[in-house]
Amino acid sequence: xxxxxxxxxxxxxxxxxxxxxxxxxxxxxxxxxxxxxxxxxxxxxxxxxxxxxxxxxxxxxxxxxxxxxxxxxxxxxxxxxxxxxxxxxxxxxxxxxxxxxxxxxxxxxxxxxxxxxxxxxxxxxxxxxxxxxxxxxxxxxxxxxxxxxxxxxxxxxxxx
Amino acid sequence: xxxxxxxxxxxxxxxxxxxxxxxxxxxxxxxxxxxxxxxxxxxxxxxxxxxxxxxxxxxxxxxxxxxxxxxxxxxxxxxxxxxxxxxxxxxxxxxxxxxxxxxxxxxxxxxxxxxxxxxxxxxxxxxxxxxxxxxxxxxxxxxxxxxxxxxxxxxxxxxx
Numbered sequence: 001x002x003x004x005x006x007x008x009x010x011x012x013x014x015x016x017x018x019x020x021x022x023x024x025x026x027x028x029x030x031x032x033x034x035x036x037x038x039x040x041x042x043x044x045x046x047x048x049x050x051x052x053x054x055x056x057x058x059x060x061x062x063x064x065x066x067x068x069x070x071x072x073x074x075x076x077x078x079x080x081x082x083x084x085x086x087x088x089x090x091x092x093x094x095x096x097x098x099x100x101x102x103x104x105x106x107x108x109x110x111x112x113x114x115x116x117x118x119x120x121x122x123x124x125x126x127x128x129x130x131x132x133x134x135x136x137x138x139x140x141x142x143x144x145x146x147x148x149x150x151x152x153x154x155x156x157x158x159x160x
Numbered sequence: 161x162x163x164x165x166x167x168x169x170x171x172x173x174x175x176x177x178x179x180x181x182x183x184x185x186x187x188x189x190x191x192x193x194x195x196x197x198x199x200x201x202x203x204x205x206x207x208x209x210x211x212x213x214x215x216x217x218x219x220x221x222x223x224x225x226x227x228x229x230x231x232x233x234x235x236x237x238x239x240x241x242x243x244x245x246x247x248x249x250x251x252x253x254x255x256x257x258x259x260x261x262x263x264x265x266x267x268x269x270x271x272x273x274x275x276x277x278x279x280x281x282x283x284x285x286x287x288x289x290x291x292x293x294x295x296x297x298x299x300x301x302x303x304x305x306x307x308x309x310x311x312x313x314x315x316x317x318x319x320x
Contacts, residue, residue, distance in 0.1 A: 001281065003165045003216055005252045008243075034243075038251065041227040044240030049298035054214075054254055056163055067201040080204030083168075083194075083285045091198065092165045094214055094284045096256070098292050113291075121161065124254045125243045128297050130307050130315050131273075132258050137288050138209035147290050155290050 007056065007121035009034035009107070015117045017059075026150075029102060030114035032122055039107040042125075046104040050128035053097050053114055056121040060093035077142045085143075095120070098128060167216065167281035169194035169267070175277045177219075186310075189262060190274035192282055199267040202285075206264040210288035213257050213274055216281040220253035237302045245303075255280070258288060 014030035015023055032053065034042060045051065062082075071077045071085045082090045099111035109125070136157040139147075148154060174190035175183055192213065194202060205211065222242075231237045231245045242250045259271035269285070296317040299307075308314060 001167055003167070003281065003283070005163045005165065005254075007161055007163070008251050037224075038227065038243070041241040041243040041251070043228055044238070044244035044300060047298075047300035048244075048303075050294045052256060054256070064197075067198065068203055078204070081201040083198070083201040084204035084208075084287060086286055086289065090284060091168050091201070092283045094165075094254075096212060096214070096286055098294060121163065123163070123252045124250060126246055126256055127244060127299065127303070128294055129246065129299055129303055130297065132292075132294070133297065133315075134210045134258060134288055134293060137290065137293065138207075139287065139289055140204060140207035143208075143287070143289055155293075 005123055007123060008038055009122040011055070011114065011116045011118055011120040011122065013118065014114055014120070017117050025113055025115050028112070030099075030111050030116070032109040032111065034107040034109065034122070036107050042104060042107070042109070045125065045127060046101065048101060048127040051099055051101050051111065052126040052128055053099050053111065053116070053122060054124040054126070055095040055116050056123055057088040057093035057095045057116070058119070058121060059117065060088040060090070062089050062091060062093065064091075071142065071146070094123070165283055167283060168198055169282040171215070171274065171276045171278055171280040171282065173278060174274055174280070177277050185273055185275050187272070189270050189272055190259075190276070192269040192271065194267040194269065194282070196267050202264060202267070202269070205285065205287060206261065208261060208287040211259055211261050211271065212286040212288055213259050213271065213276070213282060214284040214286070215255040215276050216283055217248040217253035217255045217276075218279070218281060219277065220248040220250070222249050222251060222253065224251075231302065231306070254283070
């Protein structure tokens, strides 16, 4: 069975492909351009504070002979399956980011928190609703470690 | 530009297609069968308490001439764009559910919270991580109303 999708827009400002960039998804804004004819489908989205952006990680390289690997290729992290972390080299390279919605203006959406390169095709947008909130999710020790490296502290509910 | 995907598995137990069913996604368990050859890719997923299930809403009927509609076809809810609520009749009918992970056994995953019919093709699974938690999301009044109808009370952070 094959499924075919057509992008509804693309990322026009966001993560640069230059690996030396100091771009930070949590502080810098990304901009998504939705196809002009779909602009009416965005009506009301601005009433949400957050949205899911679902995109196609077009630079991914899936290798079906390597289903287990270390997140980010880091030797200090354990081996896990491709579906057990958020890396891009997965069977279907669908990307998912929870984003703060900064502005919706016509077919142009400004967000914060998007982890997608400029030029990335966007497949869908969904409002982030109450039922998407998990108050105290449990994650593996290695994911907590990455969080602490990025944010500089533990989530309040994890404890010391 | 066209994008082609191949499902990685399917829902083998879940929402019945019978509309008279009293099935409740929040209390009843769903079961996903991932293709046997992808079982190694699940290694480590069980260390998470929650996962995103991304699926193909194969019964959706998208109508590009009706980009604005009322959620669930309910006359008491306002008109919003197809991308501003979680209905299935969207340009790319990708479904997204935050699920509690009950059990992972080989290539069989038992979850709670999945909003997908039996037989639904599954496209991707992603662990729910700390950065997916939005502590106090803002939603429109109509979405709060639906929440209250379903859960019977307001989220604690919304207030009386």
